[in-house]
Amino acid sequence: MLTIKNLTKKFQNKTIIDNLSLEIPTGQLICLVGPSGGGKTTLLRCVSGLETFQAGEILLDDHPIEMQLNKIGVVFQDYHLFPHMTVLENLLLAPKLKSSQSETELGQQAKQLLSLFDLSEQVNQYPYELSGGQKQRVAIARALMLTPEVICYDEPTSALDPQLRDSVGKMLLDLKAKGITQIVVTHDHEFAKTIADKIYEVNV
Numbered sequence: 001m002l003t004i005k006n007l008t009k010k011f012q013n014k015t016i017i018d019n020l021s022l023e024i025p026t027g028q029l030i031c032l033v034g035p036s037g038g039g040k041t042t043l044l045r046c047v048s049g050l051e052t053f054q055a056g057e058i059l060l061d062d063h064p065i066e067m068q069l070n071k072i073g074v075v076f077q078d079y080h081l082f083p084h085m086t087v088l089e090n091l092l093l094a095p096k097l098k099s100s101q102s103e104t105e106l107g108q109q110a111k112q113l114l115s116l117f118d119l120s121e122q123v124n125q126y127p128y129e130l131s132g133g134q135k136q137r138v139a140i141a142r143a144l145m146l147t148p149e150v151i152c153y154d155e156p157t158s159a160l161d162p163q164l165r166d167s168v169g170k171m172l173l174d175l176k177a178k179g180i181t182q183i184v185v186t187h188d189h190e191f192a193k194t195i196a197d198k199i200y201e202v203n204v
């Protein structure tokens with residue numbers, strides 16, 4: 001269970017998140033929708049440890065998230081792929097630093113994931129050579145390399161056409177079936193309706 005308790009986040013003196021409480025059972029997929037500037041990205045950044053906050057707590061299975069950031073994966077809106085690295089190198093960078101697995105094992109795991117995401121032909125390509133949908137899938141595969149229990153996505157479909165949007169939706173539902181907890185920020189209500197266990201409207 002991911003528990004957000006009385007969370008308050010301010011930038012300077014402006015309150016962006018005001019005493020928010022939310023419980024997300026393990027394996028649920030929730031969507032955050034709402035107006036621009038409502039604080040959706042800020043909430044994702046708090047959950048993934050990229051922002052500190054003024055009050056409240058975020059717990060994963062009753063323990064502070066700060067101690068378990070290795071269990072949280074993030075897929076950023078503009079993918080944040082490393083431009084000077086191939087697809088395979090993008091997948092391997094973080095696990096090489098963090099994982100106890102050998103480089104050969106990690107390489108095999110990465111290639112398996114890329115094949116699952118229909119990216120076998122892109123293994124040695126650079127991000128600039130990929131389409132938006134391919135970059136999105138690489139970003140998700142990269143997050144999965146660290147076997148996260150929770151994945152946060154910021155606008156995962158904003159750069160995608162309807163067909164690719166559906167395929168990302170299917171991918172997220174497959175991960176849900178594997179028991180991964182997912183938080184998806186989206187402007188797309190229709191997309192949210194097709195994938196979410198619950199939709200939360202974030203107000204300004």
Ligand SMILES: Nc1ncnc2c1ncn2[C@@H]1O[C@H](COP(=O)(O)OP(=O)(O)OP(=O)(O)O)[C@@H](O)[C@H]1O
Pocket residue numbers: 011012016034035036037038039040041042043
């Ligand atoms: N680092 C920062 N310093 C100061 N203010 C910030 C910072 N990051 C975000 N904000 C402000 O916090 C508010 C919420 O921003 P946030 O990006 O979380 O909203 P959002 O709901 O994700 O918006 P969008 O849907 O447009 O992405 C905005 O008013 C934004 O200007």
